[in-house]
Amino acid sequence: MPPHSCGPLVLDVLLPAMTPARRFFAISLFALLTPAAGVFSAPPAQAGPKVPPSGVAEFTPFRNHGAAMLLLSPGDGRILDANAAATHFYGYPPERLIGRTLDELTAMDNEAIAGERALAQLESRSHLVLPQRLANGRVRAVEFYTSPLAGTTTAAGGPAQLAVLQDVEGLREAEARLAEYRLHTEEAILRNNREAVETQSRLRQALLAAVLIQALIIALLIANVANRRRITRALVHREEQLTALIDAMPDLVCFKDGNGRWRQVNAFAVRQLGLEGIDYHNCRNLELAERQPFHHDTFHACEATDEAAWQQRSVYRSEERIPSPDNPHSVFDVIKVPLFNPDGSRRGMVVIGRDITARKAADSEIERLAYFDPLTNLPNRRLLQDRIANAQAGARRSGRYGAILLVDLDYFKTLNEARGHEMGDRLLKAVAERLTGCLREADTVARFGGDEFVLLLPDLASHAGFAADMARSVAAKVRNAVALPYPMDDEDVVVAASIGVTLIPNGQATTIADLLKQAETAMYQAKEAGRDQVRFFEPEMQARVEARFALEGDLRHAVERGELQMYLQPQVDAEGQIQAAEALMRWQHPQRGLVPPSHFIPVAEETGLILELGEWAMRETCRLLARAEAAGTPIRMAVNVSPRQFHRSGFIRRVRDILAETGADPTRLTMEVTEGLVIDRIHQTVATMSELRALGVHFSIDDFGTGYSSLAYLKRLPINELKIDKTFIQDAPSDPNDAALIDTILAVAAHLRLNVVAEGVETREQADFLTRRAPMLYQGYLFGRPEPAEGLLERLAAQQVMNSASS
Structure with missing residues (x-):
């Protein structure tokens, strides 16, 4: 008789002598330890459809069975199909299992496999014990039970082999004792059966004599009672052994009834859950949560997963945190098996939990060793390549550029040989810390090998030139940080770095290896240039970055060197009378000459120098206002305010200080802001503008109509003026669309009682076109043209003299 077929007979004999609680305990344990028994004891199936090589999708029991099952080819043992439990056990998706042979998954060579098969045949075993290599690299000992699947046909011509897998690790000792228990029980039943047969024989013989029959019956009754007593004592003893076995298991074992009441737990569970001295019998999870505050969250989580197992109506597996006083971070792999009555009602639940804290810690350490440098704890080459691939994919999706910086320490090998590897290792760790401190949270610094580090800077800018500028800035920051002294014992060690830079994406590099090679080439160019240098892979980009960097350096000193000048461009009425002026910054460089604002303003915005330049422009404009007022030629002047300057903390206080310092009349000062500025942080913008408006400052929306034009924000803002952008003015006389747009802007201004300035008026035709529509000021x-402030102020004075003479 196969070892799995005696279970029902044992239970029929043993259960009547047990108490209800003991009977529930034995049934639940038997259901948990022999989940696949029904598969091998079932009669052959009726002839059905042929099994295709790709699987048997129509066999629902095979698909949904909780035991791991494989369908094998009878010829070469190749996997034809695998159910969900098998793919979960191996960790491979079905397509990775189907088509492979069982030998490929077995962590034994062919000779060892043949030896195991011979041993199984010698021992008359119906199964093989083969170690299986899972997708995560672990090896698990597995029992294989195989049997031809009747009614199926494979491509090889024979029926498919059904293989049922049983993971035997941690259960072998329990199964051995359970087998011993079954063996002794079967022997007792056989003895009882033999005695019953002998009794029947004696009864037939006793029919010859009534007296003898009665005597024999009495004797048999006495013998039977004694025998039942012996069986009862044996069952009690076996039950005690089974309980001891469960208590000795190093896993958490718990049995609950259909209402979720705790019926029995083993000693390990009592210790882990802190149930010593607590009567847990017939208690539910939430009741135990109140009795054991330390495990309040544990029991609440257990309630949720219990219900999930009931709803799933099959084996439910999860990882749960079950703390203990010794380890508050213990993690358990918990399996919950719900049991149901024939009518579908809940019968009970078996819970087994194994402590996997050490295993998860080992997994984390393995991952750390696989992806991080053990010396510096930085990402290693393998993780770096993965992140570069992600950066490439992100750059393709967003259209934004990133950069790779290869940093090589100059003369490190010489220092390492002279001072020893211990000091070299300490220096590498110190450099790693400094490099990490130079980067954003989204950036990556990795140890590339030896004294080389790679910095990955994703998502820098949407324009390659700006991305190159930002990469150059980071490289300079890194070079300066590396060059600072490193205190080592009684001396300061100084090293330098040569840095090569390349951009992502790069049309010449499609692979990660190509990008790294480009950065390496640029790094060697830096070394050839004298070391302690930064070089870009592309020469033309290197030249552009250097020029922009030089421009930034000169711009930082432009204010203190007095190289900035304020130009004024007049704003006139329909009669050509100067009514206002716009203040425009110019940079008179000693070598470059007059630098256009389009060249240096973007650099100032990017580097933050716009704050200093903006404050200079505000102060210079107010100084000119006060000067014109003192000369008896008061005039309104407009000055541009950048978003960064406007939203800077303390902006209102700085304006007040400048007005007080220069003595300018705030009612003659107009701040020109863009539509993008007022839309960004609208509530803060309204508050700031309102406070400055209370001082008398006017506001004008510059380049109106080219940004986020909306009446919704216009009516909320305390503005005084709209400036029509020159792009609308240029073709307005001949283009009906531009004309319609200008009419719309003028209608909005009239409705909101706002003044209008037309910007970029260059022809008489344009001026006449505008004059026919509404009164406004003209600038162009x-x-x-924009001219030095002194020239416009002189023109203003001459205009006033002429007006006085004519009046």
Whole structure:
């Protein structure tokens, strides 16, 4: 008789002598330890459809069975199909299992496998014990039970082999004792059966004599009672042994009834859950949560997973945190098996939990060793390549550029040989810390090998030139940080770094290896240039970055060197009279000459120098306002305010200080802001503008109509003026669309009672077109180019003299 077929007979004999609680305990344990028995004891299935090589999708029991099952080819043992439990056990998706042979998954060579098969045949075993290599690299000992699947046909011509897998690790000792228990029980039953047969024989013989029959019956009754007593004592003893076995298990074991009441737990569970001295019998999870505050969260989580197992109506597996006083971070792999009555009602639940804290810690350490440098704890080459691939994919999706910086320490090998590897290792760790401190949270610094480090800077800018500028800035920051002295014992060690830079994406590099090679080439160029240098892979980009960097350096000193000048461009009325002026910054470089604002303003915005330049422009404009007022030629002047300057903390206080310092009339100061500025942080913008408006400052929306034009924000803002952008003015006389847009802007201004300035008026035709529509001020080359402030102030004074004479 196969070892798995005696279970029902044992239970029929043993259960009547047990108490209800003991009977529930034995049934639950038997259901847990022999989940696949029904598979091998079932009669052959009726002839059905042929099994295709790709699987048997129509066999629902095979698909949904909780035991791990494989369908094998009878010829070469190749896997034809695998159910969900098998793919979960191996950790491979079905397509990775199907088509492989069982030998490929077995962590034994062919000779060892043949030896195991011979041993199984010698021992008359119906199963093989083969170690299986899982997808995560672990090896698990597995029992294989195989049997031809009747009614199926494979491509090889024979029926498919059904293989049922049983993971035997941790259960072998329990199964051995259970087998011993079954063996002794079967012997007792056989003895009882033999005695019953002998009794029947004696009864037939006793029919010859009534007296003898009665005597024999009495004797048999006495013998039977004694025998039942012996069996009862044996069952009690076996039950005690089974309980001891469960208590000795190093796993958490718990049995609950259909209402979720705790019926029995083993000693390990009592210790782990802190149930010593607590009567847990017939208690539910939430009741135990109140009795054991330390495990309050544990029991609440257990309630949730219990219900999930009931709803799933099959084996439910999860990882749960079950703390103990010794380890508050213990993690358990918990398996919950719900049991149901024939009518579908809940019968009970078996819970087994194994402590996997050490295993998870080992997994984390393995991952750390696989992806991080053990000396510096930085990402290693393998993790770096993965992140570069992600950066490439992100750059393709977003259209934004990133950069790779290869940092090589100059003369490190010489220092390492002279001072020893111990000091070299300490220096490498110190350099790693400094490099990490130079980067954003989204950036990566990795140890590439030896004294080389790679910095990955994703998502820098949407324009390659700006991305190169930002990468150059980071490289300079890194070079300066590396060059600072490193205190080592009684001396300061100084090293330098040569840095090669390349951009992501790069049209010449499609692979990670190509990108790293480009950065390495640029790094060697830096070394050839004298070391302690930064070089870009592309020469033309290197030249552009250097020029921009030099421009930034000169710009940082432009204010203190007095190289900035304030130009004024007049704003006139329909009669050509100067009514206002816009203050425009110019940079008179001693070598470069007059640098256009389009060249240095973007650099100032990017580097933050716009704050200093903006404050200079505000102060210079207010100084000119006060000067014109003192000369008896008061005029309104407009000055541009950048978003960064406007939203800077303390902006209102700085304006007040400048007005007080220069003595300028705030009612003659107009701040020009863009539509993007007012839309960004609208509530803060309204508050700031309102406070400055209370001082008398006017506001003008510059380049109106080119950004986020919306009446919704216009009516909320305390503005005084709209400036029509020159792109609308240029073709307005001949383009009906531009004309319609200008009419719309003028209608909005009239409705909101706002003044209008037309910017970029260069021809008389444009001026006449505008004059016919509404009163406004005109600004453009037709009426005057930007000129030094002294020249415009002189023109203003002459205009006043002429007006006085004519009046």
